[in-house]
Amino acid sequence: MISLTAKGLRKAIVDSVLAGPVTPPACPHARECGGCAFQDRAYTDQVAAKASVLRDLYAANGFAVDEFTVVPSPNPFAYRTRMDYVATKGRFGLRARGKFNYIIELTTCHLIPPEAFAAAQAVWRRAGELGLPDYDIRAHTGFLRYVVVRRNFNDELLLAAVTAAGGDEPALAALAETALAQPGVVGFHWLVNDTRTDLSFGEPRQHWGAAELAMRVGEMVCYIGPNTFFQNNVYLADRLIGDAVAAAAPAATMRVADLYGGVGAIGLHLARYAAQVDCVEAVAESVSFAQRNALANGVVNLNPICADTLAYLRAQPEGSLPIIVADPPRTGLGPQVCHELLRIGPQRIVYVSCNPLTQIADLQILRTAYHVTSLRGYDMFPHTPHVEAIAVLERG
Structure with a gap:
């Protein structure tokens, strides 16, 4: 029962x-x-x-x-090993409680270290400067859907931009340059979700810097990627x-x-x-x-x-x-x-x-x-x- x-x-x-x-x-x-x-x-x-x-x-x-x-x-x-921040309509943050289509624009987030949030936010801002528009989940237009943060026990970061189809390598390379300049960031991935399904995972297109992040658990080290469960x-x-x-x-x-x-x-x-x-x-x-x-x-x-x-x-x-x-x-x-x-x-x-x-x-x-x-x-x-x-x- x-x-x-x-x-x-x-x-x-x-x-x-x-x-x-x-x-x-x-x-x-x-x-x-x-x-x-x-x-x-x-x-x-x-x-x-x-x-x-x-x-x-x-x-x-x-x-x-x-x-x-x-x-x-x-x-x-500051406990999370993964955070998926939404980029939509000029807002960067998380979905409102009970309102899937409304985004709370965050200036800080206490679920990850301040440096990790700042790194993700810097990537989103740079995307706007590069002319890479946010994705509109209702109209299914735009490009940048999520900025994903993977973080390990040493506060090293693996960042990923989850995008719709399109985009070009020079623009993403410039975005990667900004990502890798942030404190603690060891790698940056470009993932493509070319569906209408709202997922913060995608097909790997390219990466810059480290491809993996080392997660220490007990006496072991487990390497993970941007899509990997941990x-x-x-x-x-x-x-x-x-x-x-x-x-x-x-x-x-x-x-x-x-x-x-x-x-x-x-x-x-x-x-x-x-x-x-x-x-x-x-x-x-x-x-x-x-x-x-x-x-x-x-x-x-x-x-x-x-x-x-x-x-x-x-x-x-x-x-x-x-x-x-x-x-x-x-x-x-x-x-x-x-x-x-x-x-x-x-x-x-x-x-x-x-x-x-x-x-x-x-x-x-x-x-x-x-x-x-x-x-x-x-x-x-x-x-x-x-x-x-x-x-x-x-x-x-």
Whole structure:
């Protein structure tokens, strides 16, 4: 029984947080900008409210644990490893809360360091000077759609201009020159999104400077590109990944699977303790990065596999994988993947989720053979209703 829809869960968290006392927000745009929802509430109150809502939600669905907690971000500001700033109609910023077509023009942003925001803003301003017009999402005219910031733990920056079709290399080269002149910027990419779909990702057209950004996690370095998924809290990624690996606790003789493995951030750490780790990922670019990252870190027992998770699992014999770690997208594992997990029958499943509702739906299928031994939340996105969770399942 899941008692809430996605909209209902968001509302429950919002209502719980907003019931707390008001505090002065750090950002002058905090009460209208869609990048944050709770900057005018004390951070400790935000974390406590999320824990309360999720504790009740999991318990109502039969997954009560002795103590459910939400691990706070060590710093609730300047935590993002990625920000996508919109360029439209002479405005540079983020979408207004609840108003997709209205842009809040930002003069500052507390979700990334000031230098990172200034670098992105400088690129947007230079684009205007070069005659590269903003994109109009309603009329589908113009050129520059987004300026994307990727930022690592050393505050190095990889910037990208996401554009519509058209443009010319000399103008983008001039834009790149401005980008690379900003403090901390190591590389600049030109990405093309030639569709009407509003996405801050695009087909790589050209890059200047570094093609990749080195993200340090624990004892490993993971290289990423402008389109690559990576955990989006620079302060809490280590804790989340470390806890997932510690919960998996593979033996040195085991072959384990890291499902939805991305660039290998979890799999590389698992490989320190297991005989072999199958890092399964459907996005070919991420698989290439996982191979690159294994080589860069001297890890020889990570096996990056470009495959759909369901197809991979269907090819595995019963009992072949004693431990499985899964970090699926917001849609969750889904019934078919869950039934394959039940067929293979690993002794332990570590389920990292960015959507408690789909996680609960999956746990209800898996509970026929598993029980949840540990459940914990992680506040990867302070000042928003989002929260991640790790569930540890044991067979029997």
